[in-house]
Amino acid sequence: MSEQTNIKRRDFLRTGSAAGAGLVLGAPAILRAETKNAPSDELRIGFIGCGKQHEVLFDAMKDIPGMRYVAVCDIMKTRLGGSASRIKSLFGDLPERYFDAEEMLSKEDLDAVFVATPDFWHAPHTVMALESGCHVYCEKMMSNTLEGARSMVRAMDDTGKLLQIGHQRRSNPRYLFVLDMLINGEKICGQIVNANGQWNRAVGSSQDISVKESILPDEQTLLKYGFDEGVKGKLSLEELRHRFLNWRTYKALSGGPISDLGAHQIDIFNWFLDAQPKSVMASGGRNYFKDREHFDNVMCVFDYDTPAGGARAFYQVLTTTSAGGGYYESFMGTDGTVEISERAAYTNIYRESGAERSWDELIQRGILRKVAAGEAAGGSDAVAAYESAPPDKFELPGGLSKPPHQPHIENFVASIRGDATLTCDGRHALESEAPIYWVNPAAENQEIIHFTDEHLHV
Amino acid sequence: MTDSAQEKLSSDAGSDLGPFLGFLILRLWLGIRALITGIEKFAGEKASEVAVVVDGEPNEYGLTSSDAEKVYGFGNYHGVPEALYEQLEGEPLIPGFALKLYDVALGPLLIITGLTLLLGIATRLSLFVMGVIYCSLTVGLILLSQDGGIAWLGIHVLLVAVALFYVRYNRCQLFAKKL
Numbered sequence: 246m247s248e249q250t251n252i253k254r255r256d257f258l259r260t261g262s263a264a265g266a267g268l269v270l271g272a273p274a275i276l277r278a279e280t281k282n283a284p285s286d287e288l289r290i291g292f293i294g295c296g297k298q299h300e301v302l303f304d305a306m307k308d309i310p311g312m313r314y315v316a317v318c319d320i321m322k323t324r325l326g327g328s329a330s331r332i333k334s335l336f337g338d339l340p341e342r343y344f345d346a347e348e349m350l351s352k353e354d355l356d357a358v359f360v361a362t363p364d365f366w367h368a369p370h371t372v373m374a375l376e377s378g379c380h381v382y383c384e385k386m387m388s389n390t391l392e393g394a395r396s397m398v399r400a401m402d403d404t405g406k407l408l409q410i411g412h413q414r415r416s417n418p419r420y421l422f423v424l425d426m427l428i429n430g431e432k433i434c435g436q437i438v439n440a441n442g443q444w445n446r447a448v449g450s451s452q453d454i455s456v457k458e459s460i461l462p463d464e465q466t467l468l469k470y471g472f473d474e475g476v477k478g479k480l481s482l483e484e485l486r487h488r489f490l491n492w493r494t495y496k497a498l499s500g501g502p503i504s505d506l507g508a509h510q511i512d513i514f515n516w517f518l519d520a521q522p523k524s525v526m527a528s529g530g531r532n533y534f535k536d537r538e539h540f541d542n543v544m545c546v547f548d549y550d551t552p553a554g555g556a557r558a559f560y561q562v563l564t565t566t567s568a569g570g571g572y573y574e575s576f577m578g579t580d581g582t583v584e585i586s587e588r589a590a591y592t593n594i595y596r597e598s599g600a601e602r603s604w605d606e607l608i609q610r611g612i613l614r615k616v617a618a619g620e621a622a623g624g625s626d627a628v629a630a631y632e633s634a635p636p637d638k639f640e641l642p643g644g645l646s647k648p649p650h651q652p653h654i655e656n657f658v659a660s661i662r663g664d665a666t667l668t669c670d671g672r673h674a675l676e677s678e679a680p681i682y683w684v685n686p687a688a689e690n691q692e693i694i695h696f697t698d699e700h701l702h703v
Numbered sequence: 704m705t706d707s708a709q710e711k712l713s714s715d716a717g718s719d720l721g722p723f724l725g726f727l728i729l730r731l732w733l734g735i736r737a738l739i740t741g742i743e744k745f746a747g748e749k750a751s752e753v754a755v756v757v758d759g760e761p762n763e764y765g766l767t768s769s770d771a772e773k774v775y776g777f778g779n780y781h782g783v784p785e786a787l788y789e790q791l792e793g794e795p796l797i798p799g800f801a802l803k804l805y806d807v808a809l810g811p812l813l814i815i816t817g818l819t820l821l822l823g824i825a826t827r828l829s830l831f832v833m834g835v836i837y838c839s840l841t842v843g844l845i846l847l848s849q850d851g852g853i854a855w856l857g858i859h860v861l862l863v864a865v866a867l868f869y870v871r872y873n874r875c876q877l878f879a880k881k882l
Contacts, residue, residue, distance in 0.1 A: 642766065
């Protein structure tokens with residue numbers, strides 16, 4: 246990518262901002278490709294960004310038939326070579342390698358592009374790929390700014406191409422089953438009054454990334470690609486490289502842990518509660534990683550008016566502690582609670598002892614499996630008057646036998662072929678992600694933010 | 704003891720059905736133990752995913768449950784169980800090449816000795832080799848301080864020794880009666 250490209254990225258953000266919110270409000274979302282490819286047609290795939298997340302995506306898609314991996318792009322030579330070699334070893338053909346995304350898009354005839362670059366490059370890369378005629382699968386968070394995310398939706402609408410955002414839980418059979426069958430169908434939770442979610446990650450997993458300097462891009466390249474974004478003075482090469490490897494910790498390059506980890510789960514709140522929140526209050530601190538620009542721990546509460554009534558959702562992201570159940574989203578109702586996670590091990594379902602309806606019939610129909618009857622809290626420290634009768638514990642009748650990202654990519658591919666509808670198109674993703682952009686400001690300013698259309702819509 | 708007394712004892716022993724049956728059952732047990740253990744080293748699991756049935760029909764969401772089927776094949780072979788192998792690799796007293804060789808030989812040796820013992824081929828030699836195998840297994844477990852396993856193998860060695868002591872009551876042999 247040239248210096249011109251860097252300027253383009255900034256211009257693009259300014260233009261997006263000037264265009265303003267609501268410009269395309271109400272425009273129909275494009276959920277499936279208009280032209281139906283013959284099922285035997287191979288899709289020509291390109292990758293922009295060949296880092297860790299690219300590896301996750303490629304592992305999840307390598308078994309999907311009908312894909313031809315023709316081009317890869319990254320500014321880091323070793324990643325580029327590694328990705329190309331992997332494709333060659335699995336499929337026999339060496340893909341074309343590019344340092345420059347624009348060059349790749351102009352030279353290659355691609356059907357779809359997978360964007361897995363740092364958050365601050367998602368919008369520019371997605372827009373240029375859509376405008377070059379490709380369908381795009383872009384990793385979440387859509388962008389590091391709401392304006393960037395809005396520009397992606399506009400480009401999706403303008404080009405008529407598909408844009409799938411990588412909230413892969415939206416295509417996960419376990420999540421679909423829980424929402425359709427258990428919560429909406431059988432209404433096992435009763436009225437959901439509270440939701441609770443978390444991603445607790447240990448200090449050891451939250452450390453800065455470092456690699457040997459000889460394989461890193463040089464200063465000129467890092468400046469070309471805007472890793473000095475948000476800095477007025479000149480950065481040393483060491484600082485630039487730190488920003489390149491640890492972009493998640495810089496405000497101008499990412500949304501921090503609340504968007505990096507929280508985006509997946511707050512998306513589930515909005516999806517399952519079938520509503521956008523009314524307000525958010527939040528608290529955060531730089532209590533352990535004191536030199537980082539973003540909060541290392543954030544807690545927030547969203548208020549909802551759901552179709553079933555008022556509800557609130559608490560979410561926390563910790564980068565200093567892993568104990569406490571890992572990562573999950575819990576939907577707590579008057580009759581039952583569904584605690585679901587991308588990991589089956591963190592998934593639990595509970596029936597309140599006072600629920601009128603017996604779940605025996607659900608077990609007989611194969612909808613649930615009983616794990617254990619509730620155990621009353623005994624011992625000398627239990628005060629009977631304080632105790633609720635314990636809930637019985639259940640589990641889902643099955644799981645997912647593929648990598649968690651695979652169904653989401655399969656949905657994208659099927660939508661390109663005209664055989665399915667996107668489960669997380671750009672517009673829906675933006676409306677679900679929008680509240681997340683306001684968590685950091687709410688915590689920074691210690692204020693409750695009451696959402697308006699300006700906050701939440703395209 | 705005179706020669707005639709020795710002959711009489713031998714004759715009594717040969718006609719005693721109890722010790723004969725006792726030895727036969729011991730031979731049978733040791734043979735089966737070795738044969739099946741050797742065969743099991745070729746066992747593995749073939750996992751398959753089946754759609755979860757909801758309301759009598761495969762669910763439409765794609766929920767699956769695992770169904771594992773036990774299968775046998777050369778590809779599944781592990782002479783020394785994987786977890787044990789990894790621990791033994793770290794033992795300085797066990798050279799890497801010897802561990803590899805042992806891993807390759809253990810399963811077939813157990814099968815061969817089990818078969819020869821069951822069929823009555825070179826019974827004494829089969830029992831002796833079997834005893835050596837159990838002793839060799841004990842070496843690894845001593846190094847790993849697995850006292851339970853050592854005691855368990857010790858019982859096997861004792862049974863082999865008892866069988867060797869009573870092998871004179873062995874009647875059902877195919878070949879190599881002196882061996």
